[in-house]
Amino acid sequence: MNQKIYGVTMGDSSGVGPEIILKAFRQGEIRHPIVVYGDLEALEYYNNALNYGVTFRKLQTPAEFEEGALNVIDLGALRRQDVTPGKLSRQSGRAAREYVVTATRAALRAEIAAVVTLPINKEATQLTDPHFSGHTELVGELCDAPDVTIMLVSDELIASHVSTHVSLAEAIRQAKKDRIATIIRLTCEALERLRRGRRVAVAGLNPHAGENGLFGDEEIKEIRPAVEWARSRGLPVEGPFPPDTLFYLAARGKQYDAVVCMYHDQGHVPLKLLDFEGGVNVTLGLPIVRTSVDHGTAFDIAGTGVAFTRSFIRALELAAQLATDP
16 A cells, blocks of 8 residues: 555444535545545435535545545445434444444455544444444454453543443443553553653542542552552553542643543543543554544434534544554
């Protein structure tokens, strides 16, 4: 591959994914060569409905990329009549999963430099894949990478996660020393590649980080030993700290460059509050680069043309940065 080509998955056709791609392309915001893994008829539906006037080029492989049009690898899973903006669709859910599978396999073959994903609706995808829990887990399985996790990146805050799309009860069960130590290591490695500083703080699981065992002993038995393991290997990590003050110290006090969170909402809530439109999801622990927008399918506004493109553009820019050879 002479030039780096980035694969973008279209997302669920009932949501805002297709129009975000079209809108960003029409507005000249896309600064890197991309190929879209999706359905051409779905893209044409939104292109006509929104009067965007985007021209398309249908490819068989990313190597056929040419400037001047939106390059699309058409999976042929949907027809125009299958596109139902704002409505849960079995066909769209199945197709959205196939876009991710196809793009991930292309990245593993080094046909594309990275994968940038637009949102899937989990409920729709589970209609044909009952075990589907999210992009992160699916891509990790395809890459045979058991230690994947989410890192959210914004200008205000970076947060990685010990557990992802599981219940809170399961998240507590997963907060074990070995898993926490792995996420600390992956976070430190990612910060090196992002060149965003190296200071990592680890959040506690319980209120007040357990208050020396008064409110739970996970900090004593699992989290602190993981931090000590990391420090013994020279990693610049501290904690565990009470989450209610830690995010302020990281985001406002700038005392830390990233926070390792114990569960999904512990990291997602502060980051989305600080930068909902600009946050980017990065999957750690993969042999490929995968980034994503940090928002959902937004069925309520699908097809209206008002969806913001900022998270997508930042996800593409971050993918390009991570895919750059050191």
